[in-house]
Amino acid sequence: MIFTIFKKELKDTLRDRRTLIAMVVIPVLVFPLILGISTSVSNSFEDKQQNEVFKVALLTDDPGNEFVRELMSIPDSLGPKELEFYPLEEDASQLIHMDSAQIAIAIPPNFDQDQANLNSSNITIYFKETNLGARQRAEFFAQHIESVLQNKRYDALDLNPTKLVPFTINYTNLSSTKEMLGKYVGGFIPYLFIIFGFIGCLYPAIDLFTGEKERKTLETLLTAPVPRWKILVGKMFVVVLSGISAASFAMIGLFLSLEVFEFIDNPKILEAVNSILSLKFISFLFLLLIPLTVFFAGIMIPITISAKSFKEAQSILTPVNFMIILPAMVGFIPGIELTYATALIPIVNIVLASKELVADTLGIDLLILTFIVMTAFAVLSIALSYKRFGRESNIIS
Amino acid sequence: MIEVNQLSKVFEFTKKQQKENNSNEKTSTAVNNISFTCQPGRVFSLLGPNGAGKTTTLRTIATIFQPTSGSVKVNGFDTVIAPERARKNIGFLTGSTGLYERLTPNEIIAYFGELYGVEKIAFETRKEYLFTLLDMHDFSNKRIGRLSTGMRQKVSIARTMIHDPQVVIFDEPTSGLDVITAENIIQLIDNCRKQGKTVLFSSHIMSEVDLLCDDLAIIHKGEILFNATMDEFRNQMQSKNLTAEFIRIVQNQTKTKLA
Numbered sequence: 001m002i003f004t005i006f007k008k009e010l011k012d013t014l015r016d017r018r019t020l021i022a023m024v025v026i027p028v029l030v031f032p033l034i035l036g037i038s039t040s041v042s043n044s045f046e047d048k049q050q051n052e053v054f055k056v057a058l059l060t061d062d063p064g065n066e067f068v069r070e071l072m073s074i075p076d077s078l079g080p081k082e083l084e085f086y087p088l089e090e091d092a093s094q095l096i097h098m099d100s101a102q103i104a105i106a107i108p109p110n111f112d113q114d115q116a117n118l119n120s121s122n123i124t125i126y127f128k129e130t131n132l133g134a135r136q137r138a139e140f141f142a143q144h145i146e147s148v149l150q151n152k153r154y155d156a157l158d159l160n161p162t163k164l165v166p167f168t169i170n171y172t173n174l175s176s177t178k179e180m181l182g183k184y185v186g187g188f189i190p191y192l193f194i195i196f197g198f199i200g201c202l203y204p205a206i207d208l209f210t211g212e213k214e215r216k217t218l219e220t221l222l223t224a225p226v227p228r229w230k231i232l233v234g235k236m237f238v239v240v241l242s243g244i245s246a247a248s249f250a251m252i253g254l255f256l257s258l259e260v261f262e263f264i265d266n267p268k269i270l271e272a273v274n275s276i277l278s279l280k281f282i283s284f285l286f287l288l289l290i291p292l293t294v295f296f297a298g299i300m301i302p303i304t305i306s307a308k309s310f311k312e313a314q315s316i317l318t319p320v321n322f323m324i325i326l327p328a329m330v331g332f333i334p335g336i337e338l339t340y341a342t343a344l345i346p347i348v349n350i351v352l353a354s355k356e357l358v359a360d361t362l363g364i365d366l367l368i369l370t371f372i373v374m375t376a377f378a379v380l381s382i383a384l385s386y387k388r389f390g391r392e393s394n395i396i397s
Numbered sequence: 398m399i400e401v402n403q404l405s406k407v408f409e410f411t412k413k414q415q416k417e418n419n420s421n422e423k424t425s426t427a428v429n430n431i432s433f434t435c436q437p438g439r440v441f442s443l444l445g446p447n448g449a450g451k452t453t454t455l456r457t458i459a460t461i462f463q464p465t466s467g468s469v470k471v472n473g474f475d476t477v478i479a480p481e482r483a484r485k486n487i488g489f490l491t492g493s494t495g496l497y498e499r500l501t502p503n504e505i506i507a508y509f510g511e512l513y514g515v516e517k518i519a520f521e522t523r524k525e526y527l528f529t530l531l532d533m534h535d536f537s538n539k540r541i542g543r544l545s546t547g548m549r550q551k552v553s554i555a556r557t558m559i560h561d562p563q564v565v566i567f568d569e570p571t572s573g574l575d576v577i578t579a580e581n582i583i584q585l586i587d588n589c590r591k592q593g594k595t596v597l598f599s600s601h602i603m604s605e606v607d608l609l610c611d612d613l614a615i616i617h618k619g620e621i622l623f624n625a626t627m628d629e630f631r632n633q634m635q636s637k638n639l640t641a642e643f644i645r646i647v648q649n650q651t652k653t654k655l656a
Binding site: 005012221392393 | 484508555
């Protein structure tokens, strides 16, 4: 009987355009869209950086000084630039604010003399941090010229530069790319899956409970010789399946972004991401997602069954959505890790466990504890749903 | 057969409902200690003005609500002790019954056939009989959302009768329907009587009652004011017509209570 109800509700749900959009279309498109847009924005930014003529205002009373000469000798293949000369007293901030230049370099009048005397000169570079890439270009010019002038000094002093370096340090990173990804972007994957799991459950939950009340079909269903718990379970299966499907379609979207659209071209990251998306990872992720989605369905159903209209259910569930998003964002906070304490907090434990799963550092004890805790919360939420579903005042609107 | 014995139904209000009702009353008695019996092969009409307790009584018989006190038996099955067995014997149709808009009549009938555990061969025979009787073949594969009110009502009737119930309950089945669609329902009730089924229907339309009813009970403010056969009702009439007599009985009780 549960299967009969499940079958009918699934058919009904799959014919609802709103549910299909929330369950299939948006999850499939989200990763290709996010990665596609971010890749194209970053590529166009790099292209812009590469090809855009960078305007440099040189504030100096001696346009022929060594700094200027070295600056001019930097080839345009490293980024085209246009130099404009202004007197030293010129207001640099005005030039930048008026967009006459992206950076302004003030060179003191005695620059050449300081260099000849092996003294240090004070160069001031003006820029706007909000002007993306300006600081990096300025630093590149300054470091390049400093290095050239430093080498000249070594020659003048007849010094071997290596003798001035007491030691060199090699920082050897023992974290694999996979671990790094887990640490820095690992929170993003469970966050998206939690959001899609929730959104995937949302419309079917409202449609199958509040909708049935609103359309006045629940009364008829309740006069059929089926125990109420079977009706609840049949409907709940559809809600859970929709949530898991939405999360799965998001995963398919991620796969399409990497394998079909090839949005990531860094082979190291690609290799790491491919190894993350292994059968083991997907199996464990689903192991965690199932009780999580049952939990979502279990907290939505009591709300949707007591709501009198689709609109009322939606307005109550919107703040619940925020209550789910907040713990899901814990994954972005550095320093919070899965422990025996955090494994007891629902949703937070799923985010942290998934993060560890991405980094391949999840211990089996914490995985089991997370699963047990989430299952316990799922069972509690089912009990609450059953209690509410049985209440007469909730059945008839 | 339906046996209603000293049935009472009291609803408890939540604080939210008290606020919505603009009242401090924590409970409301919808049905107060009523008893009546509906016999097979006869049409029993539960008559009463709006808010009299008709729908609550029918919903309690159909096991949607549980009695606060008293008992209801449907074909011998107590609705609290054996609700599923009682439901298996009931076909329940209300004037406000909705249908699944995204499904077709075929799919809805198949769904309820499965829910009522109708065997496949029996289901096909019954479906063919009902679809032919109600002239439903032309739209059996169209989605409900695209059907007219009359077509939908036919689907509701087929859904109610697919398991060939021995007890049929109609809650204001013709309310809001045009005369042609209402005629389908009248015909259905008459057919049910001829087939020996127990029919209970609620209404406040005296012409329907006059046409169909064998027995009747008048209910007002949750209490039964009159319970007898239709012939007895006609014989004791003090007013010139059925509607006037119905109004007289209801108003009489109100005056008695006020006095």
